[in-house]
Amino acid sequence: MPFGFRLHEVERIEKPGARTIVHNHLVHDEEAGPIMRAVLLKSKDERSWGQVRLARYFTARADIPDKFKPFIADTIGKQLQNPIYCGELVWDQNCTGIVRGVRVLEANSPEDVIHVPDFCEPLISIEDFQQIQAHRIARTRNRKSESGERQRGISYRYPLTGLVRCGHCNAAMNPNSSSYKDTVYMSYMCPNRSVGICDNKFRVPEEWLREAVVGFILKHLIPSDEPTRLEFVDEITELVRAALGDLQSEDLDAKPGLEAELATLREQMSGWVKSLSKPKLSDSVRELVETQLAEASDRRGEIEAILDEGFDPETFLATLVRPEQVRDRIDRLSTVLSGENATETNLFLSMHVDRIDCFNDGRVRLRVCKIGSSFHAVNWFAKQQPLETSDEPSGETATGDYQTKPRRRGRPRIEPGESVAALEEIDAVTDPFRFRGLPDDWFWVEEFQVPERSCWAKDNAEAVLARYNNIAESTKRKPSCNAIAREFGVSRPTILNALDYANGKQEGAGTKHRRESKVRIKGNPEVEKRIEELHDANVIEKDIAAEIGVSRAAITNALVRLYEKRDVPKPDGRRSRHQR
Numbered sequence: 156m157p158f159g160f161r162l163h164e165v166e167r168i169e170k171p172g173a174r175t176i177v178h179n180h181l182v183h184d185e186e187a188g189p190i191m192r193a194v195l196l197k198s199k200d201e202r203s204w205g206q207v208r209l210a211r212y213f214t215a216r217a218d219i220p221d222k223f224k225p226f227i228a229d230t231i232g233k234q235l236q237n238p239i240y241c242g243e244l245v246w247d248q249n250c251t252g253i254v255r256g257v258r259v260l261e262a263n264s265p266e267d268v269i270h271v272p273d274f275c276e277p278l279i280s281i282e283d284f285q286q287i288q289a290h291r292i293a294r295t296r297n298r299k300s301e302s303g304e305r306q307r308g309i310s311y312r313y314p315l316t317g318l319v320r321c322g323h324c325n326a327a328m329n330p331n332s333s334s335y336k337d338t339v340y341m342s343y344m345c346p347n348r349s350v351g352i353c354d355n356k357f358r359v360p361e362e363w364l365r366e367a368v369v370g371f372i373l374k375h376l377i378p379s380d381e382p383t384r385l386e387f388v389d390e391i392t393e394l395v396r397a398a399l400g401d402l403q404s405e406d407l408d409a410k411p412g413l414e415a416e417l418a419t420l421r422e423q424m425s426g427w428v429k430s431l432s433k434p435k436l437s438d439s440v441r442e443l444v445e446t447q448l449a450e451a452s453d454r455r456g457e458i459e460a461i462l463d464e465g466f467d468p469e470t471f472l473a474t475l476v477r478p479e480q481v482r483d484r485i486d487r488l489s490t491v492l493s494g495e496n497a498t499e500t501n502l503f504l505s506m507h508v509d510r511i512d513c514f515n516d517g518r519v520r521l522r523v524c525k526i527g528s529s530f531h532a533v534n535w536f537a538k539q540q541p542l543e544t545s546d547e548p549s550g551e552t553a554t555g556d557y558q559t560k561p562r563r564r565g566r567p568r569i570e571p572g573e574s575v576a577a578l579e580e581i582d583a584v585t586d587p588f589r590f591r592g593l594p595d596d597w598f599w600v601e602e603f604q605v606p607e608r609s610c611w612a613k614d615n616a617e618a619v620l621a622r623y624n625n626i627a628e629s630t631k632r633k634p635s636c637n638a639i640a641r642e643f644g645v646s647r648p649t650i651l652n653a654l655d656y657a658n659g660k661q662e663g664a665g666t667k668h669r670r671e672s673k674v675r676i677k678g679n680p681e682v683e684k685r686i687e688e689l690h691d692a693n694v695i696e697k698d699i700a701a702e703i704g705v706s707r708a709a710i711t712n713a714l715v716r717l718y719e720k721r722d723v724p725k726p727d728g729r730r731s732r733h734q735r
Contacts, residue, residue, distance in 0.1 A: 159191030
């Protein structure tokens with residue numbers, strides 16, 4: 156149901172004594188309709204406002220009921236391009252399908268799209284809707300490649316994309332950059348903060364977080380020698396064996412799960428065989444399908460053997476934990492982490508890292524699966540959990556009032572031969588609930604604290620203080636902070652802040668580098684009364700400052716407090732200057 160509309164039931168009798176037909180018409184909703192109209196008109200009037208700014212603006216409006224809040228930026232973006240708001244219904248615009256286990260959305264040809272004008276009463280005119288679309292197109296950047304085609308899949312620029320989540324609203328934190336001169340600072344921040352529905356304003360540096368996560372992975376998941384590697388594989392096997400024992404003690408029959416997996420494999424293999432029968436299939440796609448078909452065929456043979464021989468825990472354990480696969484994944488993970496392919500690094504990290512929660516106090520909680528290298532074990536145990544458990548993410552629930560429901564990430568772009576991972580594994584790592592219901596002892600949970608931010612003034616405080624004292628001793632005069640700023644290549648306020656830090660660290664190191672006020676205004680009734688008298692006598696601020704012996708800014712601040720006490724706005728001379 157489009158926001159701003161509701162269904163109105165209408166009855167119609169075909170003939171006397173005949174059946175009654177009930178129709179539902181789209182009509183304006185009395186509460187939501189004016190709000191949606193205001194959103195559309197605001198987008199028309201403010202051509203530079205994108206969906207994020209619109210969401211933040213309407214979430215902050217006090218006259219909108221809380222039941223309609225918060226406004227989500229992506230939802231507003233979809234609403235702005237929906238022609239139903241100008242009265243036209245567009246049907247069958249896209250088609251969907253499953254290609255190699257991935258849901259694909261493609262646009263239909265224009266002649267197949269159904270347009271129904273005057274379908275309902277419009278919220279805005281067609282001219283206003285067209286103007287909104289023109290504004291959206293003007294704000295949109297062309298993201299196509301020079302060839303004009305976009306390859307399937309997503310190429311990540313940062314290895315932790317999709318794994319970092321806000322610990323308060325559960326939203327995936329986005330990489331965000333800021334720059335100064337030639338330096339770019341990249342950090343993760345909560346996207347719901349910008350629209351006003353989350354209070355997590357902490358920025359987590361991307362480089363620090365990446366080094367912390369990779370360091371933990373290298374320490375715990377990648378053994379240093381062969382004996383340690385064998386011990387790690389044995390530990391994984393024992394964890395899976397214990398979990399299988401717990402399931403058997405709960406009288407959980409593994410046979411239905413195996414039969415369901417077998418039916419899915421047979422269905423997938425039938426589709427792949429049909430794909431291979433196409434003569435125009437590209438070589439790269441044919442190679443991928445053949446690889447997938449071969450792996451599925453091996454897995455089908457293993458399941459059929461288990462079902463024919465009866466369920467044997469040790470035989471089934473051997474199909475879930477394959478030592479050669481575990482060792483191969485560990486070696487590949489070590490190689491990928493030392494490379495520069497962020498997409499492939501993200502793929503292999505997603506096999507082990509469940510989530511990285513970041514909180515407003517600078518805490519970072521990392522949750523890593525010990526047996527992530529054994530894909531079949533993780534996948535099989537996760538599927539034994541009921542689907543309703545996927546409503547909550549793995550690990551600890553977020554603490555905020557508003558909770559974002561995690562969605563499947565876009566499939567990463569992995570070229571044939573670039574990774575040893577199968578297509579099934581590539582698709583599985585994009586599922587936010589891939590670790591749902593797994594035992595707690597299968598995970599490491601580690602907390603980090605984001606280091607306190609530093610700055611030039613803090614890092615060079617002692618050097619600036621030493622230079623300040625050196626000049627004072629050699630000249631017997633108070634040093635010029637402007638000269639010191641030119642010497643260090645920074646601004647004068649930065650030098651003053653550095654001296655403030657230095658004086659705070661060392662007792663008795665007061666340099667008196669800041670000018671002390673000779674006259675105190677705030678809290679001095681006599682001075683405040685004199686300023687009020689001069690101002691009421693139409694004396695300008697510059698002359699008042701000269702008489703009192705302070706700066707003009709100090710007088711301005713005193714007058715601001717005076718008018719706040721009078722509960723009236725301070726007059727702005729710039730607005731009446733032309734009348735003089």
